[in-house]
Amino acid sequence: MGRGVLLTSNLPQLQNLIKRDPPAYKEEFLQQWNHYNSIRQIFQINPDENAQHFRELVSFMAQVAQCYPKETSELPTQISALLLESYGSLSPDTRKSLVQTLVMLRNKDVITSITLLQTLFPLLPRTTSSTLRAFIRRTILSDIRTANLRSKNHKLNRAVQAMLFGMIERGMDGEVVGDKGKLRAAVGSSTASSNGEEAMWAVVLTKELWRKGIWNDAKTVSIIALGCFHPVAKVQSASLHFFLGSDEEKEDSDDEEDELPNVKALQHRQNINKKTRSGAKMMQKTVKSVKMKRKKRAEAENTNFPAIQLLNDPQTFGEKLYDMLNKYDKRYSLDHKILIMQLLSRVMGGHRLCVLGFYTYIMKYLTYHQLRIPAILVALAQSVHEFTPPDALTPVVRKIAQEFVHPGVGSEVIAAGINSIREVCRRQPWAMEEELLGDLVDYRKSRDKAVTAAARGILQLFREVNPGMLKRRERGKEAAMGMASGSQPLPFGHSAEAAVDIEGLTVRHFSRGFALLEDHLEKLRDEDGAAPEGEEDDAAAWEGWDVETDSEEESSDDSDSDLEISDSEDEGGGKKKKDKGKGKRKAAEAAEGDEADDDKPEGAMEEAVKRISTMATTKILTPADFALLNDLRIKAATDAVERGGGNAAKRKLATLESQKKSLLASSDGNLAATFISENDILGPRKKAKADYAERMASIEKGREGREKFASMKGKKNKAAPSSSTNREKARNKPLMMILASGAVRGKKKASLREKQQKLRAHINRAKKAHH
Structure with a gap:
C-alpha cells in the first residue's frame, strides 16, 4: 500500500523504475494510464482545470510509451487530435508541452515522420507564439533533412510534397485581391487558407528545403510554381522571388547565414603575433573558407537557373503568368508587376517561348518618365530570343526609339534607349529597320561618353550579324571583306546546318583545329600512364551534377543495363594511341582556317570524321566532361586573343567566361547569355552632380562628433578643456611669419x-x- 501511494505521487521515480524493469511495474503503469484517460476527458471539457497535472501525465506517458507499445498505441492519436481540434482553447504552455511530446515520440520511433508532420504542418499558420513557431519550423526541416541524409527518402518526400501542394491548393479558389495601396482582406477571410498564411508557410518551407539542398527535383519546383498563381499577393511575391534568385524576406539560418570573419583583421593580427607554420596554415584555410562562403552567397543572389529549367510545361506556365499580369493589371502595384515581368521574360528567354501578347502589353510602359524603367527594359530584352518573330518586335523597337532617342531628353535616357535596342537586336537582329539603324549609329558622334559607347555598341553588333544594313563607310574592313566573299546572314527561321557535333570535340575549331577534349585526355594518359583523375569511377563523375527524382527509386533494379554510361575514359584508347601521330599531323594540316576547307586533303577530312565519331557519337559525356571542355575552350580562346585574334576572339573569351560563372545545370551554357542586368541597359555613367540635399547631408556628416562652428584643437588631451593661449599659438607659428613682427x-x-x-x-x- 505504501509502495503504491509513493509511486502514484512521484511520477519521475515511477518513470525511472519502469524503464529499468517494465514487466515488474506494469500494474502501476496501468493505474496511471487509467488516471490519464480520466484526466484527459475532463481536460477536453474544461482545458483550464488540472492543466499542470495533465501536462505531467502526458510527459510521463510519452517517456514510457516505448515500454508498453500495445497499451499506449492510442496516445499519439489522442495528442494529435487534441492539438488540431482544440488548439485555440489551449494555454500556451499546454500547446508547447504537447508539441514537444509529439517530437519526443518521434525521436523514440514510436511514431513515423509522416504522422508527426501531418500534425505540425497545420499548426504553423495557427500559432501566435514566435518561439513555438520557430521550434515547429526547425523540427520540420531537421526531420526531413535527417530522413534524406544518407539517401533520398522518396516515400516521405512524396507524402510531404502532397501536403504542401494541399496547403497551397486550398486557397487557390479565392478572389485575387492584389497589393495596390493597402492589402485588402477578402470578405469573411478569417481562416488561414483564405488569407494566405497556410500557403505562405508551404512556400517558405519548400524554399528552405531547396536552399539547403535537401530537395532539388521537379516536384519541388512545381510547388513554388503553383504559388505564383495564388490569389494572395504576398504568396505570389515569395514564389516569384524564388525563381528570380532573390528573397524579400531573409529567413533566419542557424548554419549558413552566420557572419563571416574579418580577413583583414586576422591578417593584421598574424603580422603582429609570432610567426608560426601552423598559424600560416590556419590563415590560409580561413581565407579559403571565407572566399567559398562569399562565392556561395553571391551565387545565391543570382537567378535560380536550375529551378527555371525544371519547370513542368514552361509554355503553359508563361501563358498563365501573362494572363495574370494582363487580367489584374489594375490590382497589382508596379513593383509586383515588374516581378511578374521579370520571371515571365526569363522563362521565355530560357525556354525559347513565344508569348506574343507580352510585347503588346509592355509597350504602354516604354516611356522615359516611367518609374523603374530600367527594370522594364531588362525584362523586355530578356524575353527576346532567336525564335521570336521580328514582326512582333519591330513596333517595340520603334516605340523605344521614339520615346528614348531624341534631342528632347537627357543623355542618360538616350544611352538607355540605344542599349536596350542593342540587347533586343542582339537576340533578334531582324527586328531592326535600316533607316532607324542609320539614325542610331549617327549618335556615335555625340559629346556624351555613355551615348557614344551605346551607339558604337550597336554599330559593332550589326557589323557582325548583318553588315548589309549599314552604310558602306560604316561596315568596317572585316564586314566588307565578308560581304565581298558572298557571305550573307540567314533569314529568320533558317539554320546553316544541322547540329552534328559539340564545339570543342571536332577538328573544325578555332584553336588550331585540334579536338580539345580528346587531345587533353590522351596527353594525360601519356604523361601518367593511366586514366586521368576522375575517369575511373563513373558514379563519381556524376556526383553533384545529377538531379534526384522519384524515377530513380523505380528504376533502381534496372541499373545493370546494356548501355554503359562512361566518363571521359576512351574505350578505344588502344586504337587511338596507335594512330595518334598520324591523326595529329593530319589535324594540324586541316587547321589552317575554315576558309580553306575546300583545299583540305581527302585524308584529313576522313580523319576528322573518324575523330568526331570516336568521341561525340560513342560516348555519353558527363557534366564533369562538359566543365572540363569549357575550361579547355577558355584556354584556347585566351591563346587566340594573345595571338591577335581581334575583337571577335575577345568577345568569344568573354562569353565563355560568363558561361563558366553562371549557375547552369545544363552543359551548353546558352541560358547564361539570356539574362542581363540594369547596368547593361544604363551603360557607363559619370557621377551626377550632387543636389542641395545631398550636399547638406555631406556637410552634416562631416560635423558629427564636434561642437557647432568650433575647433576641438587643444581640448582633447587636457584635464580641464580649454582653448590654446596666444603664447602657445605664437610658439607654433612658422619662423617666416614672425621674422617681420x-x-x-x-x-x-x-x-x-x-x-x-x-x-x-x-x-x-x-x-x-x-x-
Missing part, C-alpha cells in the same frame, strides 16, 4: 641695458617658480 624687430634693436633687465627679470621669475 614687431617683437622680433624690437629684440634686434634692444640696448645692452634692456637686455640685462630682461635677463634679471627672467632669473627672478625662475627663482620664484622654484621656491
Whole structure:
C-alpha cells in the first residue's frame, strides 16, 4: 500500500523504475494510464482545470510509451487530435508541452515522420507564439533533412510534397485581391487558407528545403510554381522571388547565414603575433573558407537557373503568368508587376517561348518618365530570343526609339534607349529597320561618353550579324571583306546546318583545329600512364551534377543495363594511341582556317570524321566532361586573343567566361547569355552632380562628433578643456611669419641695458617658480 501511494505521487521515480524493469511495474503503469484517460476527458471539457497535472501525465506517458507499445498505441492519436481540434482553447504552455511530446515520440520511433508532420504542418499558420513557431519550423526541416541524409527518402518526400501542394491548393479558389495601396482582406477571410498564411508557410518551407539542398527535383519546383498563381499577393511575391534568385524576406539560418570573419583583421593580427607554420596554415584555410562562403552567397543572389529549367510545361506556365499580369493589371502595384515581368521574360528567354501578347502589353510602359524603367527594359530584352518573330518586335523597337532617342531628353535616357535596342537586336537582329539603324549609329558622334559607347555598341553588333544594313563607310574592313566573299546572314527561321557535333570535340575549331577534349585526355594518359583523375569511377563523375527524382527509386533494379554510361575514359584508347601521330599531323594540316576547307586533303577530312565519331557519337559525356571542355575552350580562346585574334576572339573569351560563372545545370551554357542586368541597359555613367540635399547631408556628416562652428584643437588631451593661449599659438607659428613682427624687430634693436633687465627679470621669475 505504501509502495503504491509513493509511486502514484512521484511520477519521475515511477518513470525511472519502469524503464529499468517494465514487466515488474506494469500494474502501476496501468493505474496511471487509467488516471490519464480520466484526466484527459475532463481536460477536453474544461482545458483550464488540472492543466499542470495533465501536462505531467502526458510527459510521463510519452517517456514510457516505448515500454508498453500495445497499451499506449492510442496516445499519439489522442495528442494529435487534441492539438488540431482544440488548439485555440489551449494555454500556451499546454500547446508547447504537447508539441514537444509529439517530437519526443518521434525521436523514440514510436511514431513515423509522416504522422508527426501531418500534425505540425497545420499548426504553423495557427500559432501566435514566435518561439513555438520557430521550434515547429526547425523540427520540420531537421526531420526531413535527417530522413534524406544518407539517401533520398522518396516515400516521405512524396507524402510531404502532397501536403504542401494541399496547403497551397486550398486557397487557390479565392478572389485575387492584389497589393495596390493597402492589402485588402477578402470578405469573411478569417481562416488561414483564405488569407494566405497556410500557403505562405508551404512556400517558405519548400524554399528552405531547396536552399539547403535537401530537395532539388521537379516536384519541388512545381510547388513554388503553383504559388505564383495564388490569389494572395504576398504568396505570389515569395514564389516569384524564388525563381528570380532573390528573397524579400531573409529567413533566419542557424548554419549558413552566420557572419563571416574579418580577413583583414586576422591578417593584421598574424603580422603582429609570432610567426608560426601552423598559424600560416590556419590563415590560409580561413581565407579559403571565407572566399567559398562569399562565392556561395553571391551565387545565391543570382537567378535560380536550375529551378527555371525544371519547370513542368514552361509554355503553359508563361501563358498563365501573362494572363495574370494582363487580367489584374489594375490590382497589382508596379513593383509586383515588374516581378511578374521579370520571371515571365526569363522563362521565355530560357525556354525559347513565344508569348506574343507580352510585347503588346509592355509597350504602354516604354516611356522615359516611367518609374523603374530600367527594370522594364531588362525584362523586355530578356524575353527576346532567336525564335521570336521580328514582326512582333519591330513596333517595340520603334516605340523605344521614339520615346528614348531624341534631342528632347537627357543623355542618360538616350544611352538607355540605344542599349536596350542593342540587347533586343542582339537576340533578334531582324527586328531592326535600316533607316532607324542609320539614325542610331549617327549618335556615335555625340559629346556624351555613355551615348557614344551605346551607339558604337550597336554599330559593332550589326557589323557582325548583318553588315548589309549599314552604310558602306560604316561596315568596317572585316564586314566588307565578308560581304565581298558572298557571305550573307540567314533569314529568320533558317539554320546553316544541322547540329552534328559539340564545339570543342571536332577538328573544325578555332584553336588550331585540334579536338580539345580528346587531345587533353590522351596527353594525360601519356604523361601518367593511366586514366586521368576522375575517369575511373563513373558514379563519381556524376556526383553533384545529377538531379534526384522519384524515377530513380523505380528504376533502381534496372541499373545493370546494356548501355554503359562512361566518363571521359576512351574505350578505344588502344586504337587511338596507335594512330595518334598520324591523326595529329593530319589535324594540324586541316587547321589552317575554315576558309580553306575546300583545299583540305581527302585524308584529313576522313580523319576528322573518324575523330568526331570516336568521341561525340560513342560516348555519353558527363557534366564533369562538359566543365572540363569549357575550361579547355577558355584556354584556347585566351591563346587566340594573345595571338591577335581581334575583337571577335575577345568577345568569344568573354562569353565563355560568363558561361563558366553562371549557375547552369545544363552543359551548353546558352541560358547564361539570356539574362542581363540594369547596368547593361544604363551603360557607363559619370557621377551626377550632387543636389542641395545631398550636399547638406555631406556637410552634416562631416560635423558629427564636434561642437557647432568650433575647433576641438587643444581640448582633447587636457584635464580641464580649454582653448590654446596666444603664447602657445605664437610658439607654433612658422619662423617666416614672425621674422617681420614687431617683437622680433624690437629684440634686434634692444640696448645692452634692456637686455640685462630682461635677463634679471627672467632669473627672478625662475627663482620664484622654484621656491
